[in-house]
Amino acid sequence: MNSQDFEFVAQLLRKRAGIVLTGDKMYLLESRLAPLARKEGLPSIDDLIHVVRSRREERLIAQVVDVMTTNETYFFRDKTPFLNLREAIFPQLAQARRGSRIRIWCAACSTGQEAYSIAMMLDQDTSLTGGVPVEIVGTDISDRCLERARQGLFTQFEVQRGLPIQMLMHYFTQQDDHWRISERMRQMVTFKKQNLIDAQYGLGQFDIVFCRNVLTYFDGPTKGDVLGRIAGTMNSGGFLILGATETTSGISQAFEPAQDRRGLYKLAERSVQAA
Ligand SMILES: C[S@@+](CC[C@H](N)C(=O)[O-])C[C@H]1O[C@@H](n2cnc3c(N)ncnc32)[C@H](O)[C@@H]1O
Known part of the structure:
Protein backbone atom coordinates (compact mmCIF):
# COMPACT_ATOMS: atom_id res chain seq x y z
CA MET A 1 0.00 0.00 0.00
CA ASN A 2 1.39 3.40 -0.86
CA SER A 3 1.55 6.31 1.58
CA GLN A 4 -1.28 8.20 -0.16
CA ASP A 5 -3.66 5.28 0.31
CA PHE A 6 -2.58 4.94 3.93
CA GLU A 7 -3.21 8.64 4.48
CA PHE A 8 -6.65 8.35 2.82
CA VAL A 9 -7.76 5.54 5.19
CA ALA A 10 -6.21 7.30 8.21
CA GLN A 11 -8.19 10.47 7.43
CA LEU A 12 -11.37 8.49 6.87
CA LEU A 13 -11.00 6.85 10.28
CA ARG A 14 -10.28 10.11 12.02
CA LYS A 15 -13.23 11.87 10.41
CA ARG A 16 -15.72 9.05 10.85
CA ALA A 17 -14.69 7.60 14.23
CA GLY A 18 -12.11 9.94 15.80
CA ILE A 19 -9.59 7.11 15.65
CA VAL A 20 -5.98 8.19 15.14
CA LEU A 21 -3.95 5.83 12.98
CA THR A 22 -0.22 6.55 13.14
CA GLY A 23 2.23 5.64 10.37
CA ASP A 24 3.55 2.61 12.28
CA LYS A 25 0.11 0.94 11.99
CA MET A 26 0.48 -0.02 8.33
CA TYR A 27 0.57 -3.74 9.29
CA LEU A 28 -2.72 -3.30 11.21
CA LEU A 29 -4.39 -1.64 8.28
CA GLU A 30 -3.26 -4.36 5.88
CA SER A 31 -4.23 -7.26 8.15
CA ARG A 32 -7.72 -5.78 8.73
CA LEU A 33 -8.46 -4.72 5.16
CA ALA A 34 -7.29 -7.92 3.45
CA PRO A 35 -10.32 -10.01 4.62
CA LEU A 36 -12.69 -7.18 3.59
CA ALA A 37 -11.11 -7.05 0.11
CA ARG A 38 -11.63 -10.84 -0.20
CA LYS A 39 -15.23 -10.54 1.02
CA GLU A 40 -15.89 -7.88 -1.61
CA GLY A 41 -14.39 -10.14 -4.29
CA LEU A 42 -11.51 -7.75 -4.93
CA PRO A 43 -8.03 -9.10 -5.72
CA SER A 44 -6.07 -6.86 -3.31
CA ILE A 45 -6.19 -4.12 -0.67
CA ASP A 46 -5.05 -1.64 -3.30
CA ASP A 47 -8.12 -2.51 -5.36
CA LEU A 48 -10.35 -2.15 -2.30
CA ILE A 49 -9.00 1.32 -1.55
CA HIS A 50 -9.28 2.29 -5.19
CA VAL A 51 -12.99 1.28 -5.17
CA VAL A 52 -13.61 3.16 -1.89
CA ARG A 53 -11.85 6.27 -3.20
CA SER A 54 -13.52 6.31 -6.58
CA ARG A 55 -17.09 5.20 -5.76
CA ARG A 56 -17.43 6.76 -2.28
CA GLU A 57 -20.05 4.13 -1.53
CA GLU A 58 -21.38 4.66 2.01
CA ARG A 59 -21.87 0.92 2.64
CA LEU A 60 -18.22 0.17 1.87
CA ILE A 61 -16.87 3.20 3.74
CA ALA A 62 -18.80 2.10 6.84
CA GLN A 63 -17.33 -1.38 6.53
CA VAL A 64 -13.77 -0.05 6.24
CA VAL A 65 -14.31 1.96 9.44
CA ASP A 66 -15.95 -1.03 11.14
CA VAL A 67 -13.11 -3.48 10.41
CA MET A 68 -10.54 -0.91 11.54
CA THR A 69 -12.00 -0.70 15.06
CA THR A 70 -10.24 -2.74 17.75
CA ASN A 71 -12.87 -4.78 19.58
CA GLU A 72 -10.84 -6.49 22.30
CA THR A 73 -13.01 -7.13 25.38
CA TYR A 74 -13.81 -9.86 27.88
CA PHE A 75 -16.12 -10.69 30.76
CA PHE A 76 -15.36 -8.85 34.04
CA ARG A 77 -12.40 -7.13 32.36
CA ASP A 78 -9.89 -5.75 34.89
CA LYS A 79 -12.09 -6.78 37.88
C1 LIG B 1 -11.12 -2.07 22.80
S1 LIG B 1 -12.88 -2.05 22.62
C2 LIG B 1 -13.36 -1.77 24.32
C3 LIG B 1 -14.57 -2.59 24.71
C4 LIG B 1 -14.99 -2.46 26.17
N1 LIG B 1 -15.35 -1.09 26.51
C5 LIG B 1 -13.90 -2.97 27.08
O1 LIG B 1 -13.19 -2.14 27.68
O2 LIG B 1 -13.73 -4.15 27.21
C6 LIG B 1 -13.12 -0.46 21.86
C7 LIG B 1 -14.48 -0.31 21.23
O3 LIG B 1 -14.65 1.06 20.90
C8 LIG B 1 -15.43 1.13 19.73
N2 LIG B 1 -15.25 2.47 19.13
C9 LIG B 1 -14.18 2.97 18.47
N3 LIG B 1 -14.42 4.21 18.06
C10 LIG B 1 -15.68 4.53 18.46
C11 LIG B 1 -16.49 5.69 18.33
N4 LIG B 1 -16.08 6.78 17.69
N5 LIG B 1 -17.74 5.63 18.86
C12 LIG B 1 -18.19 4.53 19.50
N6 LIG B 1 -17.46 3.42 19.66
C13 LIG B 1 -16.21 3.41 19.15
C14 LIG B 1 -14.93 -0.02 18.87
O4 LIG B 1 -15.86 -0.39 17.89
C15 LIG B 1 -14.65 -1.09 19.94
O5 LIG B 1 -15.72 -1.99 20.03
Whole structure:
Protein backbone atom coordinates (compact mmCIF):
# COMPACT_ATOMS: atom_id res chain seq x y z
CA MET A 1 0.00 0.00 0.00
CA ASN A 2 1.39 3.40 -0.86
CA SER A 3 1.55 6.31 1.58
CA GLN A 4 -1.28 8.20 -0.16
CA ASP A 5 -3.66 5.28 0.31
CA PHE A 6 -2.58 4.94 3.93
CA GLU A 7 -3.21 8.64 4.48
CA PHE A 8 -6.65 8.35 2.82
CA VAL A 9 -7.76 5.54 5.19
CA ALA A 10 -6.21 7.30 8.21
CA GLN A 11 -8.19 10.47 7.43
CA LEU A 12 -11.37 8.49 6.87
CA LEU A 13 -11.00 6.85 10.28
CA ARG A 14 -10.28 10.11 12.02
CA LYS A 15 -13.23 11.87 10.41
CA ARG A 16 -15.72 9.05 10.85
CA ALA A 17 -14.69 7.60 14.23
CA GLY A 18 -12.11 9.94 15.80
CA ILE A 19 -9.59 7.11 15.65
CA VAL A 20 -5.98 8.19 15.14
CA LEU A 21 -3.95 5.83 12.98
CA THR A 22 -0.22 6.55 13.14
CA GLY A 23 2.23 5.64 10.37
CA ASP A 24 3.55 2.61 12.28
CA LYS A 25 0.11 0.94 11.99
CA MET A 26 0.48 -0.02 8.33
CA TYR A 27 0.57 -3.74 9.29
CA LEU A 28 -2.72 -3.30 11.21
CA LEU A 29 -4.39 -1.64 8.28
CA GLU A 30 -3.26 -4.36 5.88
CA SER A 31 -4.23 -7.26 8.15
CA ARG A 32 -7.72 -5.78 8.73
CA LEU A 33 -8.46 -4.72 5.16
CA ALA A 34 -7.29 -7.92 3.45
CA PRO A 35 -10.32 -10.01 4.62
CA LEU A 36 -12.69 -7.18 3.59
CA ALA A 37 -11.11 -7.05 0.11
CA ARG A 38 -11.63 -10.84 -0.20
CA LYS A 39 -15.23 -10.54 1.02
CA GLU A 40 -15.89 -7.88 -1.61
CA GLY A 41 -14.39 -10.14 -4.29
CA LEU A 42 -11.51 -7.75 -4.93
CA PRO A 43 -8.03 -9.10 -5.72
CA SER A 44 -6.07 -6.86 -3.31
CA ILE A 45 -6.19 -4.12 -0.67
CA ASP A 46 -5.05 -1.64 -3.30
CA ASP A 47 -8.12 -2.51 -5.36
CA LEU A 48 -10.35 -2.15 -2.30
CA ILE A 49 -9.00 1.32 -1.55
CA HIS A 50 -9.28 2.29 -5.19
CA VAL A 51 -12.99 1.28 -5.17
CA VAL A 52 -13.61 3.16 -1.89
CA ARG A 53 -11.85 6.27 -3.20
CA SER A 54 -13.52 6.31 -6.58
CA ARG A 55 -17.09 5.20 -5.76
CA ARG A 56 -17.43 6.76 -2.28
CA GLU A 57 -20.05 4.13 -1.53
CA GLU A 58 -21.38 4.66 2.01
CA ARG A 59 -21.87 0.92 2.64
CA LEU A 60 -18.22 0.17 1.87
CA ILE A 61 -16.87 3.20 3.74
CA ALA A 62 -18.80 2.10 6.84
CA GLN A 63 -17.33 -1.38 6.53
CA VAL A 64 -13.77 -0.05 6.24
CA VAL A 65 -14.31 1.96 9.44
CA ASP A 66 -15.95 -1.03 11.14
CA VAL A 67 -13.11 -3.48 10.41
CA MET A 68 -10.54 -0.91 11.54
CA THR A 69 -12.00 -0.70 15.06
CA THR A 70 -10.24 -2.74 17.75
CA ASN A 71 -12.87 -4.78 19.58
CA GLU A 72 -10.84 -6.49 22.30
CA THR A 73 -13.01 -7.13 25.38
CA TYR A 74 -13.81 -9.86 27.88
CA PHE A 75 -16.12 -10.69 30.76
CA PHE A 76 -15.36 -8.85 34.04
CA ARG A 77 -12.40 -7.13 32.36
CA ASP A 78 -9.89 -5.75 34.89
CA LYS A 79 -12.09 -6.78 37.88
CA THR A 80 -11.57 -3.41 39.68
CA PRO A 81 -14.50 -1.61 37.99
CA PHE A 82 -16.84 -4.38 39.13
CA LEU A 83 -15.44 -4.21 42.65
CA ASN A 84 -16.02 -0.44 42.57
CA LEU A 85 -19.60 -1.02 41.41
CA ARG A 86 -20.25 -3.43 44.27
CA GLU A 87 -18.45 -1.59 47.06
CA ALA A 88 -18.80 2.11 46.25
CA ILE A 89 -21.28 2.88 43.48
CA PHE A 90 -24.32 0.69 44.10
CA PRO A 91 -24.46 1.34 47.88
CA GLN A 92 -24.58 5.12 47.19
CA LEU A 93 -27.02 4.96 44.28
CA ALA A 94 -29.30 2.47 46.03
CA GLN A 95 -29.98 5.25 48.55
CA ALA A 96 -29.92 8.21 46.18
CA ARG A 97 -32.21 6.62 43.56
CA ARG A 98 -34.71 4.97 45.90
CA GLY A 99 -38.16 5.12 44.34
CA SER A 100 -36.61 5.78 40.93
CA ARG A 101 -34.20 3.73 38.78
CA ILE A 102 -30.49 3.45 38.01
CA ARG A 103 -29.42 3.83 34.38
CA ILE A 104 -26.06 2.40 33.27
CA TRP A 105 -24.40 3.15 29.94
CA CYS A 106 -21.64 0.95 28.52
CA ALA A 107 -20.23 3.31 25.89
CA ALA A 108 -18.11 1.47 23.28
CA CYS A 109 -19.36 -1.91 24.52
CA SER A 110 -17.90 -3.94 21.64
CA THR A 111 -19.49 -7.44 21.61
CA GLY A 112 -21.33 -6.94 24.90
CA GLN A 113 -19.26 -8.75 27.54
CA GLU A 114 -19.04 -5.69 29.81
CA ALA A 115 -22.79 -5.04 29.78
CA TYR A 116 -23.59 -8.72 30.34
CA SER A 117 -21.04 -8.89 33.19
CA ILE A 118 -22.99 -6.13 34.97
CA ALA A 119 -26.31 -7.88 34.25
CA MET A 120 -25.05 -11.19 35.70
CA MET A 121 -23.55 -9.44 38.72
CA LEU A 122 -26.87 -7.75 39.48
CA ASP A 123 -28.81 -10.96 38.96
CA GLN A 124 -26.52 -12.88 41.32
CA ASP A 125 -26.98 -10.39 44.14
CA THR A 126 -30.31 -8.62 43.94
CA SER A 127 -29.61 -6.80 47.23
CA LEU A 128 -26.89 -4.72 45.51
CA THR A 129 -29.28 -1.99 44.42
CA GLY A 130 -31.73 -2.40 47.30
CA GLY A 131 -34.59 -3.19 44.94
CA VAL A 132 -34.03 -0.12 42.73
CA PRO A 133 -34.61 -1.21 39.10
CA VAL A 134 -31.63 -1.01 36.76
CA GLU A 135 -31.52 -0.34 33.04
CA ILE A 136 -28.35 -1.18 31.07
CA VAL A 137 -27.66 0.34 27.64
CA GLY A 138 -24.69 -0.81 25.54
CA THR A 139 -23.56 1.23 22.53
CA ASP A 140 -20.82 0.97 19.94
CA ILE A 141 -19.97 2.35 16.51
CA SER A 142 -19.56 -1.14 15.03
CA ASP A 143 -22.69 -2.78 13.54
CA ARG A 144 -20.77 -6.06 13.40
CA CYS A 145 -20.11 -5.94 17.18
CA LEU A 146 -23.62 -4.80 18.04
CA GLU A 147 -25.14 -7.65 16.07
CA ARG A 148 -23.03 -10.16 18.03
CA ALA A 149 -23.84 -8.42 21.32
CA ARG A 150 -27.58 -8.63 20.63
CA GLN A 151 -27.30 -12.32 19.79
CA GLY A 152 -25.41 -12.92 23.04
CA LEU A 153 -23.48 -15.66 21.30
CA PHE A 154 -19.87 -16.24 22.33
CA THR A 155 -17.06 -18.57 21.32
CA GLN A 156 -15.41 -21.07 23.64
CA PHE A 157 -12.37 -18.77 23.75
CA GLU A 158 -14.51 -15.77 24.77
CA VAL A 159 -16.31 -17.54 27.62
CA GLN A 160 -12.99 -18.80 28.94
CA ARG A 161 -11.77 -15.22 29.42
CA GLY A 162 -12.80 -13.76 32.79
CA LEU A 163 -16.07 -15.64 33.21
CA PRO A 164 -16.24 -17.87 36.31
CA ILE A 165 -17.23 -21.43 35.37
CA GLN A 166 -20.27 -21.31 37.71
CA MET A 167 -21.59 -18.31 35.78
CA LEU A 168 -20.98 -20.04 32.47
CA MET A 169 -23.00 -23.02 33.66
CA HIS A 170 -25.77 -20.89 35.15
CA TYR A 171 -26.28 -18.25 32.47
CA PHE A 172 -25.23 -19.88 29.18
CA THR A 173 -26.33 -22.79 27.04
CA GLN A 174 -24.12 -24.47 24.50
CA GLN A 175 -25.08 -24.09 20.83
CA ASP A 176 -22.79 -26.15 18.60
CA ASP A 177 -19.34 -24.67 19.24
CA HIS A 178 -20.72 -21.43 20.77
CA TRP A 179 -22.35 -20.43 24.06
CA ARG A 180 -25.51 -18.28 24.20
CA ILE A 181 -26.30 -16.13 27.21
CA SER A 182 -29.80 -16.60 28.62
CA GLU A 183 -32.79 -14.72 27.26
CA ARG A 184 -33.26 -13.24 30.75
CA MET A 185 -29.79 -11.62 30.65
CA ARG A 186 -30.40 -10.41 27.10
CA GLN A 187 -33.62 -8.76 28.27
CA MET A 188 -31.62 -6.80 30.85
CA VAL A 189 -29.48 -5.03 28.23
CA THR A 190 -30.42 -2.88 25.23
CA PHE A 191 -27.85 -2.42 22.47
CA LYS A 192 -27.86 0.66 20.23
CA LYS A 193 -25.54 2.25 17.72
CA GLN A 194 -23.81 5.41 18.95
CA ASN A 195 -20.74 7.08 17.54
CA LEU A 196 -19.02 8.86 20.43
CA ILE A 197 -17.80 11.69 18.18
CA ASP A 198 -21.36 12.60 17.19
CA ALA A 199 -22.36 16.06 18.39
CA GLN A 200 -25.37 14.69 20.30
CA TYR A 201 -26.14 11.34 21.88
CA GLY A 202 -29.89 11.16 22.42
CA LEU A 203 -29.71 8.24 24.86
CA GLY A 204 -31.18 10.01 27.87
CA GLN A 205 -29.53 10.58 31.26
CA PHE A 206 -27.36 8.08 33.10
CA ASP A 207 -26.17 7.44 36.66
CA ILE A 208 -23.19 5.28 35.73
CA VAL A 209 -21.12 5.43 32.52
CA PHE A 210 -18.54 2.81 31.60
CA CYS A 211 -16.27 4.27 28.92
CA ARG A 212 -13.32 1.93 28.88
CA ASN A 213 -10.52 1.38 26.41
CA VAL A 214 -11.87 3.64 23.67
CA LEU A 215 -10.62 7.14 24.56
CA THR A 216 -7.15 5.76 24.01
CA TYR A 217 -7.79 5.75 20.22
CA PHE A 218 -8.68 9.48 20.13
CA ASP A 219 -6.46 12.56 20.13
CA GLY A 220 -6.48 14.98 23.11
CA PRO A 221 -9.16 17.43 21.89
CA THR A 222 -11.46 14.55 20.86
CA LYS A 223 -11.06 12.91 24.29
CA GLY A 224 -12.01 16.24 25.90
CA ASP A 225 -15.05 16.69 23.64
CA VAL A 226 -16.28 13.13 24.24
CA LEU A 227 -15.85 13.42 28.02
CA GLY A 228 -17.69 16.75 27.96
CA ARG A 229 -20.64 15.21 26.08
CA ILE A 230 -20.65 12.18 28.39
CA ALA A 231 -20.78 14.55 31.38
CA GLY A 232 -23.82 16.15 29.72
CA THR A 233 -25.63 12.80 29.75
CA MET A 234 -25.06 12.24 33.47
CA ASN A 235 -27.32 12.85 36.44
CA SER A 236 -25.99 14.71 39.46
CA GLY A 237 -24.06 12.25 41.68
CA GLY A 238 -23.20 10.11 38.65
CA PHE A 239 -20.11 7.92 38.24
CA LEU A 240 -17.74 7.48 35.30
CA ILE A 241 -15.56 4.41 34.92
CA LEU A 242 -12.55 4.56 32.62
CA GLY A 243 -10.10 1.89 31.46
CA ALA A 244 -7.02 0.99 33.50
CA THR A 245 -4.70 3.23 31.45
CA GLU A 246 -7.13 6.13 30.96
CA THR A 247 -7.70 9.32 32.94
CA THR A 248 -9.69 12.57 32.84
CA SER A 249 -6.72 14.43 34.31
CA GLY A 250 -5.54 17.25 32.03
CA ILE A 251 -8.36 16.43 29.59
CA SER A 252 -11.68 17.30 31.22
CA GLN A 253 -12.69 19.21 34.34
CA ALA A 254 -16.16 17.73 34.29
CA PHE A 255 -15.05 14.85 36.54
CA GLU A 256 -13.18 14.38 39.81
CA PRO A 257 -11.30 11.19 40.67
CA ALA A 258 -12.93 9.17 43.46
CA GLN A 259 -10.55 8.80 46.38
CA ASP A 260 -8.66 5.50 46.57
CA ARG A 261 -10.66 4.01 43.69
CA ARG A 262 -8.59 3.46 40.55
CA GLY A 263 -10.39 4.33 37.31
CA LEU A 264 -13.46 5.74 39.09
CA TYR A 265 -14.61 9.36 38.66
CA LYS A 266 -17.50 11.38 39.99
CA LEU A 267 -19.32 13.99 37.98
CA ALA A 268 -18.08 17.35 39.31
CA GLU A 269 -20.99 19.27 40.82
CA ARG A 270 -19.93 22.43 38.96
CA SER A 271 -20.57 20.65 35.63
CA VAL A 272 -24.11 19.78 36.79
CA GLN A 273 -24.69 23.45 37.63
CA ALA A 274 -23.19 24.52 34.30
CA ALA A 275 -25.40 22.13 32.31
C1 LIG B 1 -11.12 -2.07 22.80
S1 LIG B 1 -12.88 -2.05 22.62
C2 LIG B 1 -13.36 -1.77 24.32
C3 LIG B 1 -14.57 -2.59 24.71
C4 LIG B 1 -14.99 -2.46 26.17
N1 LIG B 1 -15.35 -1.09 26.51
C5 LIG B 1 -13.90 -2.97 27.08
O1 LIG B 1 -13.19 -2.14 27.68
O2 LIG B 1 -13.73 -4.15 27.21
C6 LIG B 1 -13.12 -0.46 21.86
C7 LIG B 1 -14.48 -0.31 21.23
O3 LIG B 1 -14.65 1.06 20.90
C8 LIG B 1 -15.43 1.13 19.73
N2 LIG B 1 -15.25 2.47 19.13
C9 LIG B 1 -14.18 2.97 18.47
N3 LIG B 1 -14.42 4.21 18.06
C10 LIG B 1 -15.68 4.53 18.46
C11 LIG B 1 -16.49 5.69 18.33
N4 LIG B 1 -16.08 6.78 17.69
N5 LIG B 1 -17.74 5.63 18.86
C12 LIG B 1 -18.19 4.53 19.50
N6 LIG B 1 -17.46 3.42 19.66
C13 LIG B 1 -16.21 3.41 19.15
C14 LIG B 1 -14.93 -0.02 18.87
O4 LIG B 1 -15.86 -0.39 17.89
C15 LIG B 1 -14.65 -1.09 19.94
O5 LIG B 1 -15.72 -1.99 20.03
